[in-house]
Amino acid sequence: MExxxxxxxxxxxxxxxxxxxxxxxxAARVPACPDWDAADLLWHLTEVQWFWAHVVRTRPAPPDEELPRPARSASYDGLLAAFDEHSAALVHELEAAGPHAAAWHWSPVQTVGTSFRRQAHEALIHRLDAEQTAGTVTPLDAALAGDGVLEVLDVMYGGDAPAWGRVEVGTSLLRLDLVDLGTAIWVRPSMFFGTDPGSGKVYDGPHVQVVDDPGSPAHAVIAGSAADLDAWLWRRRDEEGIAVSGDPATYDAFRACVDQPLD
Known part of the structure; x- marks a missing residue:
């Protein structure tokens, strides 16, 4: 996607x-994030878009850990006004910088383009949250959702190991068929090991690796529309309408990799 x-x-x-x-x-509850109500959801995306507008504006320096955050309005109208301000600022900063400029990001690719992609998916999933909260769900864009499936697997749940960690790549193969797009994504359920030198936190658990088509049969296959798979991987819907076939152990290993809450 351009x-x-x-x-x-x-x-x-x-x-x-x-x-x-x-x-x-x-006060309406957010189904996928039951600790949140509609006002919390509105403020969450407002803060996210404020933060990344700041990161792009002050690139390429990383954000200050003591960066003061905007104050949350006590009124819903105030929250809506804050969202308007910070959402417009994010678009402005991305447009002004362009995708190829160097900029800090928590993921490996340190360019503004990473925020173009990540923030498109952030807005998409929270739009779905908003619609589920209001009871007015509309279809997700298939092309964006298809890229979302790849992004959630390759960035949010997987990707390359940082210098302080290692990935023990698994031997089983799983294929996700995005049936409406006629495309497939291949992954290997794997394990990640490492200790973050900054926090001292020890990581030891499932980690998914996106791989090229290996030219050999998959041990298990998950098939569904791009929108259904994207929403399912983000834990915004159940498995209804998603077909699973093949080796149950491979599927279970994959589920362990993506069985982590995402806001």
């Missing part, structure tokens, strides 16, 4: 998110 398309999706999904939440009961 970077201008990601930017268009940030605009479009953010606008839909706002339109759905504006008339919503601020």
């Amino acid at each position: 970077y201008p398309t990601f930017l268009d999706h940030i605009r479009r999904e953010s606008a839909r998110f706002r339109a759905v939440l504006a008339p919503c009961d601020p």
Whole structure:
């Protein structure tokens, strides 16, 4: 997906998110994040978009750990106004910087383009949260959702190991068929080991590795539409309509890799 398309999706999904939440009961619970109500969800995406606008604006320096955060308004109208301000700022900063400029990111690729992509998917999933909260769910864009399946596997749940860790790549293969797009994503359920030198936290657990088509049969296959698979991997829907076949152990190993909550 081209970077201008990601930017268009940030605009479009953010606008839909706002339109759905504006008339919503601020106390309505968010089904995928039951500790949140509609006001919390609105503030969450506001803070996310504020933070990444700041990161891009002050690139390439990493954000200051003591960076003061914006104050949360006590009124729902104030929250909506803050969202309008910070969402517009994010789009402005991304557009002004362009995707190829160096910028800090928590993931390995240190460019503004990483935020183009990540923030498009952030807005998409929270738009779905808003619609589920309001009871007005509409379809996800298939192309964006297809890239979302790849991004959640290759960035959020997997990817290359940092210098202080290692990945023990598994031997079983699983294929995800995005049936409406006619594409497939191949993964190996694996393990990650390491100790973060900054926090001292020890990591020892499942980790998924996206791999090229190996030219050999998959041990297990998961098939569904791009939108259904994206929402399922983000724990925003159940498995209904998603077909699983092949080796149960391979499927269980994959589920262990993606069995982590994502906000």
